[in-house]
Amino acid sequence: MNVTGSTKSMILNYMNDLTQNFDFTQVSHFTASSIAKEMHISRSLASQYLNELVKEKLVMKINSRPVYFLHRQKMEELFHLVFQNDDFYDLEEVKQYINEHSVGDGDYSQIIGYDKSLAEPIKQLREAFEYPPSGLPIILYGAKGTGKRTLSQVIYENAARRGKINENAKVFKIEFTPTNSEQVSLKIFGDGHKSGLIDQYDYIVFILAGAQYMSESFQEKLCHLIEIGKSANTKKMKYLHKTIRYILLSDIHPHHFMVDCLLKNIPVLISLPLLKEKSKEEIEELIIHFMINEGKKMNKIIKVSSSVLRALVNGDYSQNLIGLQSAIQIMCASALKENTGNKEVIIHTYHLPEYLLRTLPIVTDEDIVYIDTTAYKKSDQIDYILDYFSMIVKSFFKDQDFQESLKDAQHHFDLLSDFLSYKQRVAPERIKGIEISLSNIFDTILKKRYMNLPSGFSYTFAKLMYMNELYHSSINKWQQKNRFDIDNILTQLKEHCINETLIVEEMIRLVNSNLETDIDSFFKLIMIVNLNHYNTVRKTQKIFGIIICHGYSTATSIAEAVNSLLENYIFDAVDMPLDVTIDEIKEILVERINRMHSNADVIVMVDMGSLELLGKSLSTAINCNVGVINNVSTRLALNVGNAILNENNMKMILEKVSAHSMAKYTIVKRQKKDAIIFTSESGIQTAQRMRELFENSLSTKSIPVDFVVCDYNQLISSGQDHEIFNNNNVLFITGTANPHVNGQKFVALEDIISGHHIDIIMKRLSPYLNVEELDHMISDLRKNFTLLNVVGYLTILNPQVLLDNVSVAMDVLQDCLQEKFDGKTLIGLYIHVCCLIERLVTKTAITEFDDLENFEKTHMHFIKCVHEAFHIISKRYNIVIPTSEIAYLYEFIDADHNAK
Structure with a gap:
């Protein structure tokens, strides 16, 4: 039924917006009466439309008194589940269903750093706040501007949304000042003439900010109240039936102001990091977030120069996030005056506050670029660095002897060094001091042991240490994920390279004592591999x-x-x-x-x-x-x-x-190393998985060909001018989408699966493999590159369930378009769509497409067919397919037709 523009459609849209902020403590707005009042219609008409929407499976109904209605898809998105039922007996049944089927611990993604510096504080807060039956009292402390109020509010909202708090609970946010302790005490506890909050409500959440200003008398009363909540003695105990949760927010450590009896009754103390203690990548995200917010206020698109962004990231702010936000607001206000009539506001270095301008790091080899904050994408450079890290680790898990593994690991480290030198440029002045210190430390130890490292190693290692600071969260997460493998390799190194291991441990001790920097396990691994490599032959x-x-x-x-x-x-x-x-x-x-x-x-x-x-x-x-x-x-x-x-x-x-040292005129063609490029429009992670699957098909023999992951968008924009073609002899490109590089052979992933163009692979690898080895490789390719196996490698989702759903969707799409795709096209579509679904599930969808507005006008039928075909998938995975992704799907099908 088309309800666009109708009252029924308006009700559905209103419920979508209303359910966005749903929690179990605020349900009064979800009744037919409340909705009727908001929409200015009769209650009976609102009830009629709502029940029709329930039958259409767009709205859920809770048959309590009063009856509640909830937007189905929005609820599924909020709780990361699929509701199999449309009707529920009461709110408790909804809570129970969510607790049994919801994936994850809530949505904290609106907090920048939720998966980085704030991951542990959020975990501690959530566990303590939701601890049954009434939570554990919490002190959240940190300097002004570290985000205490925002974090406590989000923790409360998630708990309320997931039904962890009674629906009748009242939340009170109270601010202490140096002079208002008595007024707050009266408000909470009351006196003989006036009742306090704890007398009026049975379910309460207290968020007490500025706790460092609590008077001793108030603290003693609060201590008594907390003790009553913990008591098992039910005789004549006032307030015992109350359920009260406490989050105390303090700018300083509680030991500096809190009386002993209260401190002993608050078991959970959580500190928040200063802004300067966060990683550079997290600070950059915060800056872009604040600028986008300012742009919304001004109804402008804000662009910022790369030098300004660098200055802001490296700045020091007196009140942490408050100081950073204030600096950005001042800059935006200044830039707005110069761009009054324009859609864009551009922030230049001269808009920086003077104190930031004075400390602006000077770089000599950086081109100034202007970053559109609304289209900002986190740097993928760290993904490439981590990819080299992974290749070094994988070198030790191949079917080869340990010396070959060492040589293989050194080769990948050399590739990493080249990347850091030519792609990941760092101003020399940023690492000069640490490079000199490392060189002196290494030299001090090595000259006593009659061993050597090239002087360039200090430079590369200094860059790695700088990158570790810049992308600390991402690198630390990667190390935790690969902890078992790294420890395993270090054990092997200790056994085979005992002398080098002892020397590196001595180096690390000196680095730690002189630079006050810890060297992580993976960097220790790198040091041992290099020390072994550069001293084996010299013996x-x-x-x-x-x-x-x-x-x-x-x-x-x-x-x-x-x-x-x-x-x-x-x-x-x-x-x-x-x-x-x-x-x-x-x-x-x-x-x-x-x-x-x-x-x-x-x-x-x-x-x-x-x-x-x-x-x-x-x-x-x-x-x-x-x-x-x-x-x-x-x-x-x-x-x-x-x-x-x-x-x-x-x-x-x-x-x-x-x-032969006389000068001569000659042209020497540099010998390029052979390489195979792996790429995907879904990003570097998908390309990495493809490379791994291909490598597994060559497990019987190691060949001197580099398997290189390359960014799909860079290949499209740079074409044959991409540096990968200057530095390598590319045998062929393979991936999920053709980047159309002139003069380069592309072997699509579906070609490998279907057996097309296998002759290209065989011909390009024939210099390295004999006939028997080529036959073995092709056999392994066919075994590894089955559709189910490929989908299992390329996505994090269950491949069998995913393929079953995609198969149904493709049948519906072909019926709607009134055409039949051939086998090769279908395989390509299966892979493309599976990657598309993963992008949407992981919220990394492709949002840009040239002339999207024209596509929407000229291909309305195709868009409608896709939405119809993917209706079941959209519900199962709680996703909405954007038109930009549909446009790429159309391009894929159209390109395949034109290729025939």
Whole structure:
């Protein structure tokens, strides 16, 4: 029935809005009388329409006295369940149904940080507040502006909504000041002439803010009231039948103001973190949230420059969230004056308050971009970093010996280092101090053990420590999820690399005592792997290389490039200031050379001819042969490094290299590493799952091909110019949607399942696998890439139930469109729709589509058919399919038709 624009439709819309804030303590608005009054119609007409909506399964009915009506879909969304019944006997039956079927502990997603810094406080608060029969008294304390009032309000609302509080309960939010304790005492306890709140109501929730201002006399009365609630003695005990819950909010620790008797009767003390103690990613979310709110007030879209966002994230605020919000309001007000007639308000650095402008971190290599706060998306850079972390961990769980696992893990760490260097840029001044400190700490320990790490490792590790601070919540969550595997690997490392493990533990102790920073288990794992890698070959090496250059990181860059290309630690590096003396260089060189193998020769490569004098001055200080080559370059160092790997005679190396060191004109094509790209419009997590499934099909043999996860939107926008194609020879791209990159082969996921284009995979991998191995791989692909298995890998939902529902939906969609999809198209649609449903369930739907308004006008029939086909799925998973997702579904079907 089409009720659009009718009174019945208006009632349904009103109930949708009303149910949005439903809780069991506020049900009087859900009666036919109340709804009739609000809609200005008769009670009998309201009752008629409401009962019709119940029959249409749009509204639920509670047959109590009075009768209540609730918007069905909104209730299902609120409580994360599906209501099988339309009629309930009373509210208690509804509560019982919710308690038995609801998934989760309530909705706290409106609180930024609910899954990060506030996860533990919320858990403690919820458990204490809902503890039967009347909760446990709670003190929630933290500095002004840490969010105590907001958090206590949301805890109460969730408990009330889920029926954990009696429907007759009254909540009282009372604010203490330095002078009003007596007035509050009178209001709560009354006196001989006037009754207090505890006399008037049987079910009460007290949220007492400013608790640090409670007088001693009030605290003693409150202590007595709490003790009565705990007492088992029912004789002549006034208030014993009362059910009272308490949340006390304080700006300071309760030990500083609370009397002993009260403190002993409040078992739960919960502290909230300061703003500066939150992770950078959480602070960034808060900033965007406040700006969006200001934009709504002004009816404007707010855009903010990346430098302003950086300044706000790194700022210090006197009253935490209050101070941050105040700074944003001042900036928005200032920017609004300049953009009065525009739809957008742009916030520049000159809008920053002076105290933030003074502390603005200066960056030299960042392009200023303007971020639309309404379309803001959290950075996915951390997802890529965590993906490299996962690949390092997985290296130790392949069917290979431990040395191969170490080599594999080092390879993925090198890829991570490249990512941090070229994609995740960090201003040098942000990590310079910690880099120098780490370098000194590592050097102090390693020179005693005659071991080495490349100087670039300190730089990479400093970046990782910075990233750990920036994305602490996400990294910590990843480590907790992978705790068992990481501990397992560390146990293996301790057994196979005992010397390296002991050295790393000593390094960690020094880092902790000097930098006051804890090194987590995963970072310890990385340190051990690198220490092992860079010292295994050196134990038998007969010739070593050292590069010395003037300037910051010049020698380090050449040494790292050559070591990486040769996949061996050939060269150590010494970066020298321009005004350094020969004697100072000699002192450093002597120390480095003495840490190498005692019988080895050393080739020293320098950038200026004057340093050739080093050779003679070194001969009296060391017990080895030293050769010196001047005018070092990356190419020359590469030639020397390659010769060191293949020759045991230093004189022959120097003669050979010198003979070929004349400058020549030539074009050298860099050898690119082969790679397979995995991508998905559903995001990096889905692409990662695809890669894992593909890797499992190659478990019989490790091949030198990188399996790279790439962002789908970046591939679309950059195309062939994406850096992945500059740095790699891409064999083919595979995924759930084609990014249409010119010159690149795309193998759709449904092609692998249906067996189409398997010849492309076989041809591209034939250099690495013989005929028998290729046949084995294809067999494993067919076994692993069944539709059920793929859906099980790509989604968190039950794959069998999901596929059953999607199959029904596809049948309805084909009937409605009056066309039949072929087998390959259907497989592709199954995968696409399953990923779509997961996006909606996890609230990561695609919300943008070019010219969406035109799509809605020209494809109304298709939109209607999709809604009809997905009606059952929408109810089962409590989702609403947005038009933007329907547009992408249309594009998928249309592209498949055009491909035939």
